[in-house]
Amino acid sequence: MLKITPYLGILVVIVSIAGLWYPVLGYFMILVFATLLAISPFRGRWFCGNLCPRGSFSDFWVGKISQNKKIPPVLRSFWVRVPIFLFMMGFMGYRLLQTQGLFNQIGMIFVIMCLTTTTIAILLGLSINPRTWCTFCPMGTLQHILGKDRYQVKLDAEKCINCKKCDKVCPMQLDVRNSLSKRDCIKCGRCVEVCPKAALAFEN
Known part of the structure; x- marks a missing residue:
């Protein structure tokens, strides 16, 4: 996690709310898309845990009042994720075609998409777990595919004392020691x- 990560959540609030009056803010989403596309082939979902404004908002804002329940495994299924990805990308593309290239209308499309997905993320974050949305987020799914098995956390089994502290702090509720790929x-x-024994480390 970067030092700025806890503060990035304010950006999604600004785009989602102020963007309704200033559609140009929607173009910030293009910067987000470009950044994660550039990073994911080399670092997988690194963007999600370090630079994603919505992820930061979920962790450090929603997380304070979340129910912190177990994320339903079905949401991780590609049978759920791929249809959501295709629907959202298709819908966004359809709406963009309707703008006829008008600058503010294009910006507003991205603002509405940001507001809609952020609202869903907040509702799921409050009722289940802060990172529930992230399990089937279209951009997370895309990074999942592009990143393949790059930059994975590796376990030194000889150092591990089975304290399970790693599992307890994982925001995605992964079984860290047994889900290293x-x-x-x-x-x-x-x-x-x-990790008290430095048994975990990231490797390409």
């Missing part, structure tokens, strides 16, 4: 930081 690790590094 899971592409949905968001590379936040919390498991590495909390």
Whole structure:
């Protein structure tokens, strides 16, 4: 996790709310898309755990009042994730075609998408777990595919004392020690930081 990560949540609030009056703010989403696309082939879902404004908002704002329940496994299924990805990308593309290239209308499309998905993320975050949305987020799914098995956290079994502290701090509720090849690790590094024996480390 970067030092700025806890403060990035304010950006999603600004775009979602102020963007309704200033559609140009919607173009910030293009910067987000471009950044994660550039990073994911080399670091997988690193963007999700370090630079994603919505992820930051979920962790450090919603997380304070979340029910913190177990995330339903079905939401991680590609039978759920791929249809959601295709629907949202298709719908966004359809709406963009209707703007006829008008600058403010294009910006507003991104604002509405940001507001809608953030609202869903908040509702799921409050009722289940802060990172529930992230298990099937279209951009997270895309990074999952592009990143393959890059930059995974590795376990030194000889050092591990089975304290399970890593599992307890994982925001994605992954079984860290037994799921080391899971592409949905968001590379936040919390498991590495909390390990008392330095048994975990990221490797390409």
